[in-house]
Amino acid sequence: MxxxxxxxxxxxxxxxxxxxxxxxxxxxxxxxxxxxxxxxxxxxxxxxxxxxxxxxxxxxxxxxxxxxxxxxxxxxxxxxxxxxxxxxxxxxxxxxxxxxxxxxxxxxxxxxxxxxxxxxxxxxxxxxxxxxxxxxxxxxxxxxxxxxxxxxxxxxxxxxxxxxxxxxxxxxxxxxxxxxxxxxxxxxxxxxxxxxxxxxxxxxxxxxRLGELWRMVSRSAYAQLRHHPLLLVATVAGLALVYLVPPAALCAGLVEGRPGLWAAGGGAWALMAATYVPMLRYYRQTLWLAPLLPVTALLYLLMTVDSAVRHYQGRGAAWKGRTYARPGAAP
Missing domain, CATH: 3.90.550.10 (Spore Coat Polysaccharide Biosynthesis Protein SpsA; Chain A)
Structure with a gap:
């Protein structure tokens, strides 16, 4: 403590x-x-x-x-x-x-x-x-x-x-x-x-463990989006476009033999990883984690969706046995 x-x-x-x-x-x-x-x-x-x-x-x-x-x-x-x-x-x-x-x-x-x-x-x-x-x-x-x-x-x-x-x-x-x-x-x-x-x-x-980190994020991820479905859709789409499409484009380009596609996907992936390097240095972690950012982004995407599902099931934003309503429902 x-x-x-x-x-x-x-x-x-x-x-x-x-x-x-x-x-x-x-x-x-x-x-x-x-x-x-x-x-x-x-x-x-x-x-x-x-x-x-x-x-x-x-x-x-x-x-x-x-x-x-x-x-x-x-x-x-x-x-x-x-x-x-x-x-x-x-x-x-x-x-x-x-x-x-x-x-x-x-x-x-x-x-x-x-x-x-x-x-x-x-x-x-x-x-x-x-x-x-x-x-x-x-x-x-x-x-x-x-x-x-x-x-x-x-x-x-x-x-x-x-x-x-x-x-x-x-x-x-x-x-x-x-x-x-x-x-x-x-x-x-x-x-x-x-x-x-x-x-x-x-x-x-x-x-x-992953479960504890998952609960840490999903507990408040949808609240961070103000419990707004459109913000949820925009966030999921944004994470997919920025972090998941580049490696997918690289793989597709290599499989289909399309140099333009794999070059664009690889360049975007490299740029994404480069923006992550300062944070890894701050945490004194190996820079080999930078190319794994799409994997982490996919986990965060799933955590955010899970946070929304928990909210609509009445299990969202729970802490110490208390479950909190969305802000608009509070007096």
């Missing part, structure tokens, strides 16, 4: 940690207090908000509870929202605050480097961030006048005044993809946001 790394933060100012226990059954609170006694560090408060009321997702209900506890401290300037599986380097908080103050930012969010150890993690995890960056180009997110907004929920530094101005989290209480919704709310209220890849913030959550 992230608590030891938070207790060890080297920050030149007052810090307080609020651990919100969202209905865990593994003795989280007791373990957290024992860790605080062992490691020392900033004051720790462990509390539980209880079950969320109608119209609230569990995570945002927990976030609201933690923000309310922090707001009771009159000198609170920034709120660091982080997940239990995120490990921070000792200077993480200091650098986040420095970036926010230095550039006048209301949100500074870093995409934690996800764990990449098993074969399936190597095949799927870097592509997860690659596709996310295509859906939400970081340059557009960080541009003040652009409408594109996104954040990475594992590490979000939020200015308290900006949260109050944007009515976060009340204004986004039903959002399944809460990090993107938070960034949109802050940006729409006139705030400045920044999103980038992390060098000193890591996720320690393992996804060793």
């Amino acid at each position: 992230s608590l030891p790394s938070l207790l060890a933060q080297d920050y030149p100012g007052p810090v307080e940690i609020f651990l919100v226990d969202d209905g865990s059954t593994d003795g989280t609170g007791k373990l957290a207090r024992a860790l605080a006694e062992e490691h020392g560090g900033p004051p720790l408060t462990v509390d539980s908000p209880g079950e969320p009321p109608p119209g609230w997702t569990g995570k945002l209900w927990a976030v609201r509870h933690g923000m309310t506890l922090a707001a009771a401290r009159p000198d609170t300037e920034y709120l660091l929202l982080t997940d239990a599986d995120i490990a921070h380097e000792p200077d993480s908080l200091r650098e986040l605050v420095r970036a926010a103050r230095g550039s006048g930012l209301d949100v500074v969010s870093q995409m934690a480097r996800l764990r990449v150890v098993t074969v399936w993690e190597r095949l799927i995890v870097p592509a997860f961030v690659y596709f996310f960056a295509q859906l939400y180009p970081f340059r557009w997110v960080n541009r003040a006048g652009a409408r594109t907004a996104a954040a990475a929920g594992g590490c979000v530094l939020l200015r308290r005044e900006a949260a109050e101005r944007a009515r976060v989290p009340e204004a986004i209480r039903h959002a399944v993809i809460d990090d993107v919704a938070l960034a949109r709310a802050v940006k729409r209220s006139g705030g400045r946001i920044w999103l980038g890849l992390a060098d000193r913030v890591d996720s320690v959550r393992p996804y060793p």
Whole structure:
């Protein structure tokens, strides 16, 4: 869990940690207090908000509870929202605050480097961030006048005044993809946001098997498309056209003896692989994974379709035993 790394933060100012226990059954609170006694560090408060009321997702209900506890401290300037599986380097908080103050930012969010150890993690995890960056180009997110907004929920530094101005989290209480919704709310209220890849913030959550990675993606993939069938069709068609057609064209051209077809397919495949190389380098993975991007794209296509099927079966966007309705159905 992230608590030891938070207790060890080297920050030149007052810090307080609020651990919100969202209905865990593994003795989280007791373990957290024992860790605080062992490691020392900033004051720790462990509390539980209880079950969320109608119209609230569990995570945002927990976030609201933690923000309310922090707001009771009159000198609170920034709120660091982080997940239990995120490990921070000792200077993480200091650098986040420095970036926010230095550039006048209301949100500074870093995409934690996800764990990449098993074969399936190597095949799927870097592509997860690659596709996310295509859906939400970081340059557009960080541009003040652009409408594109996104954040990475594992590490979000939020200015308290900006949260109050944007009515976060009340204004986004039903959002399944809460990090993107938070960034949109802050940006729409006139705030400045920044999103980038992390060098000193890591996720320690393992996804060793395909089934666990599949559930991670399919849990919210259709929600990312706003539960819109036309967006689903466009996404599936786009993935097929960009990532599946080039290798198919290459193979067909070789079989049929059509040089123009296999040259076009091979060139498009090579260009696709080249755009994936920077992400593989960021994750310190072999570049031989780049030509396998069509295989990964096919898996993501199937995960997205499965997410839509689960939604219409009433099993979509499920987390900790809770299944959430589409946004339009929430009060």
